Amino acid sequence: MKAVWQLWLQPWKKVPVLAVLVSLIWLGAMVTFCFAASHQVKLSALAVGMIAFGSWFWHVGQGQILRELCRPESFLMPYFTRRLACAAAINLTQWVLLPACISSLLGLPPAWLIAAALLCAAALGLAIGCGRRAGLLIWLLFIGAGWMPQLAAQAWYAALNSPLTAPLLLLIAILILHISLRPLLRIDDRETEASPLESMNLGRTNDTGGAPRLPRSAFNKRIGSLFDHTSQWALDQALHSYRQRPGSAQRLTLIRRLLLPHDNPLAIALRLALVACFVTIYFFAAIHRQHFNAAVVGAYATMLALTRFPQLGRGMQRMRPNLADLYLTLAPTTQAQYQKTLADALLILVPVSVLTAVAYTLLGIVLVHAAEPVQMLTTTIIVTTAASLVALAVHLIGPEGSFGRGLVNVVVIFGTMATYWGGYWLIGALGYVFGGGLMLIIALSFGISVWFAAQREYQRRRPCFDAPVA
Amino acid sequence: MSTPAEWPIAIAKPNALPLADEAPVLRVAALRKSFEKRQVLRAIDWTVPAGRVIGLLGRNGAGKTTLLRCLLGLSPIDGGKIELFGEPMIEPAGERMHRIGFVPQSFDLFPWMKVRAYLDFTAAFYTHWDHPLTTRLLDSWQLDPRQKIGQLSQGQRQKLAIVRAIAPQPDLLVLDEPVASLDPQARRAFMAELLELMRQPGKTVIFSTHITADLERAEADIALLRDGRIQFTRPLAELRECMRLIVLSRAEGWVQAPAVAGLLKANIKGGDLQLLIENPDMQNLQALAAQSNASLRIETPTLEDLFVELA
Numbered sequence: 001m002k003a004v005w006q007l008w009l010q011p012w013k014k015v016p017v018l019a020v021l022v023s024l025i026w027l028g029a030m031v032t033f034c035f036a037a038s039h040q041v042k043l044s045a046l047a048v049g050m051i052a053f054g055s056w057f058w059h060v061g062q063g064q065i066l067r068e069l070c071r072p073e074s075f076l077m078p079y080f081t082r083r084l085a086c087a088a089a090i091n092l093t094q095w096v097l098l099p100a101c102i103s104s105l106l107g108l109p110p111a112w113l114i115a116a117a118l119l120c121a122a123a124l125g126l127a128i129g130c131g132r133r134a135g136l137l138i139w140l141l142f143i144g145a146g147w148m149p150q151l152a153a154q155a156w157y158a159a160l161n162s163p164l165t166a167p168l169l170l171l172i173a174i175l176i177l178h179i180s181l182r183p184l185l186r187i188d189d190r191e192t193e194a195s196p197l198e199s200m201n202l203g204r205t206n207d208t209g210g211a212p213r214l215p216r217s218a219f220n221k222r223i224g225s226l227f228d229h230t231s232q233w234a235l236d237q238a239l240h241s242y243r244q245r246p247g248s249a250q251r252l253t254l255i256r257r258l259l260l261p262h263d264n265p266l267a268i269a270l271r272l273a274l275v276a277c278f279v280t281i282y283f284f285a286a287i288h289r290q291h292f293n294a295a296v297v298g299a300y301a302t303m304l305a306l307t308r309f310p311q312l313g314r315g316m317q318r319m320r321p322n323l324a325d326l327y328l329t330l331a332p333t334t335q336a337q338y339q340k341t342l343a344d345a346l347l348i349l350v351p352v353s354v355l356t357a358v359a360y361t362l363l364g365i366v367l368v369h370a371a372e373p374v375q376m377l378t379t380t381i382i383v384t385t386a387a388s389l390v391a392l393a394v395h396l397i398g399p400e401g402s403f404g405r406g407l408v409n410v411v412v413i414f415g416t417m418a419t420y421w422g423g424y425w426l427i428g429a430l431g432y433v434f435g436g437g438l439m440l441i442i443a444l445s446f447g448i449s450v451w452f453a454a455q456r457e458y459q460r461r462r463p464c465f466d467a468p469v470a
Numbered sequence: 471m472s473t474p475a476e477w478p479i480a481i482a483k484p485n486a487l488p489l490a491d492e493a494p495v496l497r498v499a500a501l502r503k504s505f506e507k508r509q510v511l512r513a514i515d516w517t518v519p520a521g522r523v524i525g526l527l528g529r530n531g532a533g534k535t536t537l538l539r540c541l542l543g544l545s546p547i548d549g550g551k552i553e554l555f556g557e558p559m560i561e562p563a564g565e566r567m568h569r570i571g572f573v574p575q576s577f578d579l580f581p582w583m584k585v586r587a588y589l590d591f592t593a594a595f596y597t598h599w600d601h602p603l604t605t606r607l608l609d610s611w612q613l614d615p616r617q618k619i620g621q622l623s624q625g626q627r628q629k630l631a632i633v634r635a636i637a638p639q640p641d642l643l644v645l646d647e648p649v650a651s652l653d654p655q656a657r658r659a660f661m662a663e664l665l666e667l668m669r670q671p672g673k674t675v676i677f678s679t680h681i682t683a684d685l686e687r688a689e690a691d692i693a694l695l696r697d698g699r700i701q702f703t704r705p706l707a708e709l710r711e712c713m714r715l716i717v718l719s720r721a722e723g724w725v726q727a728p729a730v731a732g733l734l735k736a737n738i739k740g741g742d743l744q745l746l747i748e749n750p751d752m753q754n755l756q757a758l759a760a761q762s763n764a765s766l767r768i769e770t771p772t773l774e775d776l777f778v779e780l781a
Contacts, residue, residue: 002594010591014582071579072544077595078567187561189505189545 003079007087010069015061022061025054026094033102044106048099052118055095056125062091063129063180070184081185095122109160116169123176130180137176226270227262234264255345258326259319263352272359275304279360283367294370295379299420301360302384303413305353306391310409312349313395324465336459343396343455350388357384378432379423382440386447387416393454397461419443493556495520495642495674496541501550503533503540510536512698514550518676520641523668524703525685526678528695529781534678535575537695538646541676542572554642568597571640573648577631581620585613585630589637596638607633607663611656625651632660636667643667643675649684661687682773692773696781706773715771716745716755720764728758735779746771746779 011019029050036043066084074080096118104111127134145152159165238257242250257264262271323342332338361380365373391412398408423443427435496518503511510533518524528534539545541552543562552559555566562570580588585608593599608615611629613622622630628651635643643664649657661684667673668688679685685692686706693703713734718724724743727736732748743764747755752768759766771779 006591006594013587068580068582072539072562073572073574073579075562076542076544076567076570076572077592078565078597079563080567080595081563083595187544187546 003077003083004086004090007069007083008090010065011058011061014065014068018057018061022054022058025050025057029054029099030102033099033106036106041106044103044108048103048108048114048118051095051099052121055118055122058095059091059122059125060129063126063131065129066126066181066184067130072187075187091122092119110166113160113166113169116166116173119173120169120176123173123180127176127180130184132176132180132183134176134179137172223274227267230264230266230270231257231261233266235261252341252345255326255330255341256348259342259345260348263348268352268355272356275360276363279363280367294365294368294372294376295421295424297364297368297370298361298376298380298424299417301364302357302380302387302416302420304360305357305384306387306413306416308349308353308356309388309391309395309412310405312346312392313398313405316395317400320465321467323463327463327465335463338463339459339461340455343458346392346396349392350385353388353391354381354384357381372428374432375424375427378436379420379427379439382436382443383416383420383423386443387412387419389447389451390415393450396458397454493520494518495555496676497551497553498541499551501537501540501552502548503536503545504548505536510698511540514698514700516693516700516703518674518703520672520674523664523675523677523685523688523690524693525682525688525690525706526676526693526695527680527682527685527777527781528678532695532781533698534695535646538572538644538676538678542570542644544572568638569641571635571638571643573628573631573635573643573645575646575650576624577627579619581618583619584615585617585619585622586615588619588630589615589634592634593637598639600637600639604633604637610659625653625656628652629656629660632663636663639667639670641672641674643673643677645675645677645679647678647680649679649681657681657684664688682777686773692776694777694780701780709773709776710770712749713771713776714747714750715769715775716747716750717767717769718743718745718759718762718764719767720762728762730755730758746776 029047032043032047032050036047069084096115100111100115100118103114108114124134124138128136235254235257238250238254242254261267327338330338330341332341357380358377361376362373364370365376370376394408394412395405399405423435423439426439429435430438494517496516498514498516501511501514501516502509514537526534526537536545540547541554541559543552543559555569557564557566580591583591589604589608593601593604607613607629611633613626613629613633619627619630628648632645632648635645649660652660664675664677665688668675675688675690677685677688677690689706691703691705692709694701716730719742721741723741724738727733727738727743727745730745730747730750731754732750733745734748735746737744750768755768756766
């Protein structure tokens with residue numbers, strides 16, 4: 001039992017905040033059950049909802065922990081899988097069986113229906129935590145409900161009364177658990193590591209927080225190989241160009257190809273095409289019948305383009321030990337010169353982000369048949385330029401810890417969206433010349449001054465080649 | 471001069487170790503393993519008797535890590551059979567896991583855990599866990615139990631991996647270049663612990679390393695992995711006894727090496743002809759020296775010399 005106890009303890013050690021919050025939700029649900037028993041039975045439905053919500057979150061955390069625990073070396077620990085199964089049984093009792101039994105005693109639908117539904121919620125959370133896309137299946141329900149709300153309501157009542165619902169939910173839960181857990185419990189050769197600064201936005205962004213990479217699907221492997229080909233092609237081109245004319249611009253391009261392998265023209269085009277495909281599918285599946293505010297779509301496009309910067313911040317930290325090699329290769333006269341070279345190389349991300357945001361906005365304009373496409377595009381260009389400069393600046397000199405970095409990301413994202421809406425309104429109210437001009441002056445002057453200040457600070461700092469603390 | 475393909479390695483028979491009374495700890499037959507199209511292990515046959523220290527030698531990329539991981543079921547194999555403690559090793563499972571300790575080449579597990587929490591976590595899975603040994607090693611190897619694994623240096627992580635591997639007092643200890651990241655003090659301390667462990671009956675160690683001095687200190691049996699096969703497994707003392715480095719020197723130099731019985735490798739360096747020979751016939755060599763008008767010098771090669779010549 002000691003091993004099971006240790007396994008049960010892991011969420012409290014790895015994700016203590018989540019563990020405390022979710023436990024409070026569970027306790028709250030139990031109190032609600034007690035209250036429902038003595039006062040109002042209808043409240044037990046609320047308690048089941050709380051359990052489902054808490055269970056989903058709890059299992060997202062459990063999935064993340066499982067991803068880290070289930071390394072091949074862990075299977076050398078005696079009866080590792082058996083003990084995992086025991087810990088899972090305790091989990092099942094806490095989050096599925098006990099609430100189902102209590103709610104059944106209180107007169108809610110049959111216990112097995114609630115148990116199957118709660119198991120489904122747990123399986124979906126676990127799938128998300130394990131990094132499997134099966135966890136996104138829940139969105140199919142929401143998409144369907146949003147598409148045909150009346151039919152969804154009818155289906156909901158029919159499902160509540162159908163004897164087939166519970167076995168169907170059970171089967172779905174088992175299928176999701178199988179898809180999520182099988183790769184973790186199978187011993188495979190490790191996937192090769194990718195550069196921390198690669199960005200495909202397709203699940204190979206090195207954002208695993210130290211967890212082992214899951215085996216990639218055939219589709220992801222093919223896309224990854226396409227991106228790698230573009231990186232190699234761009235590097236070859238840069239080398240060729242540098243050999244022919246070894247100037248500072250060619251040298252900078254070469255550094256960019258090394259630092260940002262997936263930010264070459266071909267890779268950018270490929271990324272845009274892929275995102276456009278996914279967004280179009282999502283749009284037609286989810287929102288084509290609804291009216292969407294153009295400003296929301298534009299702000300969302302800008303936000304999507306800015307997601308590159310948090311990954312850059314994490315990647316630069318992880319790259320630090322390897323950057324020593326670059327430092328020695330470049331052999332700069334001063335450390336400030338090296339820092340400047342890096343900052344200059346990374347500055348390419350600003351036009352890349354603007355281009356990306358413009359492409360996404362154009363797609364949004366086409367999909368929602370926006371009434372003011374020029375207004376959206378103008379706002380996008382100005383806001384994304386300023387926001388990219390700020391985002392790059394804060395990731396160059398910003399906080400190192402994950403909490404501080406997360407906070408900065410939230411501030412940048414929300415600030416950008418607010419600026420977008422403000423700018424959109426300003427252009428609408430004052431026209432392109434005055435409104436646009438005012439926004440251009442305010443946003444760009446802010447962005448450029450933040451960037452120059454950050455660049456100066458970055459050059460003042462000594463280069464750091466220490467590996468980041470895990 | 472002979473080429474690698476021509477070396478008469480076959481004279482050093484595989485599995486030439488005298489078998490102990492008890493069943494072998496490990497038996498491998500026709501083991502094959504490839505990564506995509508690159509074949510790393512080609513039909514490996516290998517038997518490791520109980521109670522021995524085996525030093526697995528091989529050049530970089532020879533497949534030592536792959537072989538060790540395959541033996542423990544940590545890497546899927548393409549073909550062949552592995553038996554560990556008399557049972558087929560299809561997956562790492564069962565009671566025998568209590569008897570196995572493993573130190574991976576690089577330890578990157580659970581960076582969020584603290585050292586003490588990691589050891590407590592692991593100890594919970596084992597029926598035997600030497601807590602006093604753990605405490606003593608943490609103290610003498612200056613590992614702070616309150617530090618997170620992610621904050622440890624590579625060498626400290628390696629020390630932690632060693633503590634974790636030997637604390638359950640395993641019957642089979644598999645170590646994949648365990649001392650590569652250790653400082654000389656830690657290396658010596660580790661070797662002392664290893665030798666202490668080996669004093670207990672029935673303990674077996676398979677140990678891949680490039681530091682041949684450690685294998686000499688442990689009086690290990692040497693297994694050489696080359697071209698995807700175990701070329702030989704022989705006790706170090708036997709290797710020392712039968713291998714000789716013969717140096718024939720003459721002013722006019724050498725065009726090619728003469729044919730000599732038991733020749734494993736020949737090198738020409740200026741006026742010196744160096745011959746690595748197994749079980750040399752001294753009378754024949756003296757006759758050859760006289761015939762060639764050369765002086766004869768006989769040396770006992772170190773393990774490192776043997777590794778350089780044979781691997």
